[in-house]
Amino acid sequence: MLRLTKKDISLLVVVIVLTMLAPFLLNPFPSDSGLAQFNAGYPDLMQKFVIFGIFAIGFNILFGLTGYLSFGHAAFLGVGSYAAVWMYKLVSYNVLPAVVLAVIVAGLFSVLIGYVSLRRSGIYFSILTLAFAQMSFALAYSVLSNPSFNLTNGETGLQVYANDPQIFHGDHLPNFPHLFGLSMGSTYKMAAGAWEFQFNVAYYFCAIFMILAFYLSMRLVRSPFGLILRAVKTNQTRLNYTGLNTRPYTLAAFVISGMYAGLAGGLLAATDPLAGAERMQWTASGEVVLMTILGGVGTLIGPILGAGFIKYLENIFSKINDNVLHQWFSFMPDGIEDLMVMIIHPFVGKGWHLTLGLMFMLVVTFLPGGLVEGGQRIKTWWANRKSSDKAGKPASTPAE
Amino acid sequence: MGILEVQGVNKAFGGLKALSDVNLNVEENTIHAIIGPNGAGKSTLLNCFIGKLIPDTGSVVFNGTSLLGIKPHEINQLGVSRVFQTPEIFSDLSVFENVMIPCFAKRDGAFKLNALSRVLGQRDVREKAEQMLVDVNMADKRDMIASSLSRGDKRRLEMAMCLAQDPKLLLLDEPTAGMARADTNNTIDLLHEIKSKRDITMAIIEHDMHVVFSLAQKISVLAQGTVIVEDMPENIKGHPKVQEAYLGTPAEG
Ligand SMILES: Nc1ncnc2c1ncn2[C@@H]1O[C@H](COP(=O)(O)OP(=O)(O)O)[C@@H](O)[C@H]1O
Ligand SMILES: [Mg+2]
Numbered sequence: 001m002l003r004l005t006k007k008d009i010s011l012l013v014v015v016i017v018l019t020m021l022a023p024f025l026l027n028p029f030p031s032d033s034g035l036a037q038f039n040a041g042y043p044d045l046m047q048k049f050v051i052f053g054i055f056a057i058g059f060n061i062l063f064g065l066t067g068y069l070s071f072g073h074a075a076f077l078g079v080g081s082y083a084a085v086w087m088y089k090l091v092s093y094n095v096l097p098a099v100v101l102a103v104i105v106a107g108l109f110s111v112l113i114g115y116v117s118l119r120r121s122g123i124y125f126s127i128l129t130l131a132f133a134q135m136s137f138a139l140a141y142s143v144l145s146n147p148s149f150n151l152t153n154g155e156t157g158l159q160v161y162a163n164d165p166q167i168f169h170g171d172h173l174p175n176f177p178h179l180f181g182l183s184m185g186s187t188y189k190m191a192a193g194a195w196e197f198q199f200n201v202a203y204y205f206c207a208i209f210m211i212l213a214f215y216l217s218m219r220l221v222r223s224p225f226g227l228i229l230r231a232v233k234t235n236q237t238r239l240n241y242t243g244l245n246t247r248p249y250t251l252a253a254f255v256i257s258g259m260y261a262g263l264a265g266g267l268l269a270a271t272d273p274l275a276g277a278e279r280m281q282w283t284a285s286g287e288v289v290l291m292t293i294l295g296g297v298g299t300l301i302g303p304i305l306g307a308g309f310i311k312y313l314e315n316i317f318s319k320i321n322d323n324v325l326h327q328w329f330s331f332m333p334d335g336i337e338d339l340m341v342m343i344i345h346p347f348v349g350k351g352w353h354l355t356l357g358l359m360f361m362l363v364v365t366f367l368p369g370g371l372v373e374g375g376q377r378i379k380t381w382w383a384n385r386k387s388s389d390k391a392g393k394p395a396s397t398p399a400e
Numbered sequence: 401m402g403i404l405e406v407q408g409v410n411k412a413f414g415g416l417k418a419l420s421d422v423n424l425n426v427e428e429n430t431i432h433a434i435i436g437p438n439g440a441g442k443s444t445l446l447n448c449f450i451g452k453l454i455p456d457t458g459s460v461v462f463n464g465t466s467l468l469g470i471k472p473h474e475i476n477q478l479g480v481s482r483v484f485q486t487p488e489i490f491s492d493l494s495v496f497e498n499v500m501i502p503c504f505a506k507r508d509g510a511f512k513l514n515a516l517s518r519v520l521g522q523r524d525v526r527e528k529a530e531q532m533l534v535d536v537n538m539a540d541k542r543d544m545i546a547s548s549l550s551r552g553d554k555r556r557l558e559m560a561m562c563l564a565q566d567p568k569l570l571l572l573d574e575p576t577a578g579m580a581r582a583d584t585n586n587t588i589d590l591l592h593e594i595k596s597k598r599d600i601t602m603a604i605i606e607h608d609m610h611v612v613f614s615l616a617q618k619i620s621v622l623a624q625g626t627v628i629v630e631d632m633p634e635n636i637k638g639h640p641k642v643q644e645a646y647l648g649t650p651a652e653g
Contacts, residue, residue: 003518224504224522225515227493231501234492241450241488243476243505243565252513 008218011301015214019207022046023197030194037319040312043187043200047271048311050203050210051264056291056303057210057217058260062253063289064298065226067233071126071285072113072133076106076258078140078280080265082151085158085275088177092168093160093273095177095184095205099266106262107255114254118247121236133285140277157276177270179205184270202271209267210304213260218300220256229253261288290356294363296372305371310356317355320348403428403601404449404569409458411444418444419455420625426569426618431595431602433612433633436622437646442605443485445622446571449603450482451475462569473510479568483575485605487554489561491547495538498546498557499529502564532560536590552583556590563594572604576611588614613637621645 002009018025027041040046055077063069080102087098117128145154152158160166174183184202220226231239232246239246269275278284287310295306325341325348332340347355367374406424410417418441426432434442447453449460451472460467467475481502490498503525508514520526533539536556541549546557555575562570575591576584588611594600606612612619613633620630623645629636636642 003516003521005520219518220515222518222520223515224508224517224519224525225513227497227519228501228504230493231490231497234490235488238488238490239501240472241452241476241482242502242561243473243510244501245471245473245510248511252515256515 002215004218004222008222008300012211012215012218015301015304016211019050019211022049022207023199023203027195027197031196032194037324038316040315041198043198043203044271045311045315046200046203047206047267048315049308050206051267051271052288052291052307052311053210053304054206054213054267055261055264055288056295056307057213058257058264059288060257060292060297060299060303061217061220061229061260062257063292064303065221065229065233066250066253068118068121068250068254069126069289070117070129070254070257071282071289072117072129072131072136073257073261073288074282074284075113075133075136075280076110076261077265077268077284078136078275078277079109080106080262081269081275081279082140082158082265083262084266084269085160085273088160088269088273089158089164089166092166093173093175093177094168095179095266095270098177099209099263099270102266102269103259103262106265107259109262110255110258111251114251114258118250118254130282130285133280134282137277137280137282140280152275152277154277157274159274177202177273205270206267209263213263214300214304221300225249225252290360294360294370296370299370299372302370302372309371313355313359314352317348317352318350401428402426403463404603405459405461406445406449407459407461409445409448409455409460411441411448411453411455418625419448422458422622422625422627424620424627424630426601426603428601429599430617431591431604431615433616433619434603434605434622435607435609435612435619440622440645441625442622443573446482446573446603446605449475449571450480476505476565477510479565480571481562481565481567481569482571483555483558483562483573485573485577487551487558489546489554489558491545493546494542495533495544495546495549495557496529496542499532499560499564500525502561503528506565528564532564535563535594536560537586552579555579556587559590566598568599568601570600570602572602572606574605574607576606576608584608584611587611591615 002012004012023041023046026046027039029035029039055073059070059073083105084098084102087101091097113129113132117125117132120128140152142154144151173181174185177184179201182201184205187198187200190197190199228239228244228249232249236246265279268279291306291310292303293306294309295304296302322341322345325344326337329337329340345351363370369376402425404424404426406422409419409422411419422445424445434445436442444453448455449462449467451467451470451474454468462475462478462480465478490501500519507525530539533542536559538553538556538560541553546554549557559575576587579587591602592615595602604615616633618630619633619636620627621636621642622628628641628645629639631639
């Protein structure tokens with residue numbers, strides 16, 4: 001079934017169950033408790049989890065399998081968002097055509113950038129992709145936004161205006177991205193005692209795409225194509241002298257991962273009909289690199305974990321301000337309370353990137369395989385503990 | 401007519417003339433040895449056959465097709481495989497995966513976007529790869545990561561990878577270098593066995609005269625970038641020019 005091994009199917013089932021139940025699982029703390037701030041079951045945050053999960057899964061197809069480190073993948077994400085918003089402006093707020101166009105345009109764009117960048121490898125490849133992404137950012141931010149030709153609407157960002165054609169828009173349809181009339185913004189709220197669970201249309205729409213994206217990446221990794229991409233990473237010379245032309249293989253991987261990024265960009269525009277140039281900035285490209293490495297490069301589930309991990313911590317850390325810190329440390333004597341707040345202050349709120357950088361350094365140094373390696377280490381440690389327990393028992397029985 | 405015809409090949413690295421006016425004719429279905437002292441230009445010559453280097457002048461014709469100016473993967477697809485002096489394998493992949501890749505290259509050509517079928521579902525490729533591992537006596541190491549193999553095993557793996565493609569011409573660059581006597585003898589037996597089982601031509605660079613004389617039907621001696629003698633093995637041993645090239649002095653009997 002599904003042309004996967006048993007082990008892969010169980011991983012897929014776990015991912016499906018977790019994403020479908022996320023509104024419950026990510027909301028463990030009652031709304032009125034102090035811990036409610038650590039909940040993550042809000043529509044906008046959950047949407048980010050799955051959308052950036054898609055972005056990272058796709059990035060991993062290029063970086064994890066072939067070893068080609070692109071520093072410009074945010075360009076494809078941005079292009080996807082612009083394409084989707086244009087679809088809204090010209091045709092309708094229906095998200096399906098918008099997402100399809102986002103994937104196609106990002107795919108074409110990545111053929112162009114990939115074709116040129118893949119003429120080099122290693123650091124030169126990375127620099128080329130970075131240069132292209134920064135050029136795209138500059139184009140989107142200013143060049144392609146002038147009175148005579150306004151493709152991106154510059155600083156303000158591209159959005160839908162009342163006088164846009166929207167030829168298939170009707171009065172019966174929501175004035176917001178929708179799926180055949182079902183508004184992406186609508187959320188069903190379920191109150192259960194002290195908890196409130198939120199089921200948002202856009203979240204489930206994006207989650208289904210993430211599950212599909214994950215399934216496809218699994219199929220790809222287990223295919224002859226995936227095997228050859230992994231061979232590119234370990235020895236390109238041998239591959240060439242084995243009769244395989246590495247260039248189209250790497251280009252195909254590049255374009256596939258560009259299309260994943262475009263899908264993520266299109267979905268961002270499905271949750272909020274807006275596209276801005278900042279989505280293409282190099283920091284956004286760097287973020288997906290961090291997600292993939294933090295989660296576990298070259299693993300199936302790692303990129304999703306990395307994306308969730310970073311987006312969750314970003315949300316928590318940037319919410320914390322000095323007031324919150326004072327509350328936390330209020331049980332301490334005043335002087336020490338102020339000192340603690342002073343120490344932690346640079347790492348929270350706007351300083352969240354400082355924390356991210358530190359975390360990244362720690363992970364790369366002590367857990368080069370990322371969260372997945374961490375999980376595996378805990379598993380083997382647990383297994384060893386259990387087996388040593390068992391080994392210990394027979395020895396002790398005779399003494400009793 | 402030879403399967404590989406090399407005429408007037410010159411190659412210089414800066415001021416160093418690595419090959420000067422090399423002529424070589426490898427007959428189909430034979431084992432042809434290329435011997436010569438270190439730095440004679442043997443590896444450089446092989447590099448000119450596989451598209452790694454382009455000769456400054458001269459011609460290299462394989463099976464009627466000129467090999468000059470075409471890409472390494474195209475040359476390989478014509479039926480030329482090479483075992484390198486330092487093993488070139490996919491170190492991060494398993495032994496079995498290493499052998500499957502050339503099988504895919506042989507079956508699907510230089511590029512195929514085969515992204516939705518399963519590696520495990522390709523019975524023809526799996527069977528072929530299993531068979532190759534049995535042939536080189538490595539079936540028990542199937543699931544090991546290639547980087548963890550011994551040097552001798554890496555060579556045998558590389559040989560299995562090349563043979564998996566059923567090449568018409570197999571180029572071997574010092575296949576027994578650094579091997580113990582027993583391993584060397586195994587390699588000789590293996591090459592004999594391969595030769596007896598299929599139509600294949602081999603060009604082999606070798607230092608070990610025992611290997612050369614057990615295998616080769618013809619020997620070319622390369623010294624300072626030129627072929628000084630090309631002859632049957634029995635005529636090579638006592639050849640004064642050969643002695644001179646190896647010992648630096650003309651032989652006195
Ligand atoms: N890529 C290269 N660049 C410069 N010099 C080279 C290169 N490859 C080989 N040489 C030189 O050419 C000569 C022949 O080398 P090689 O073909 O490796 O000899 P061998 O017969 O031992 O295999 C040597 O002097 C070597 O240093
Ligand atoms: Mg050599």
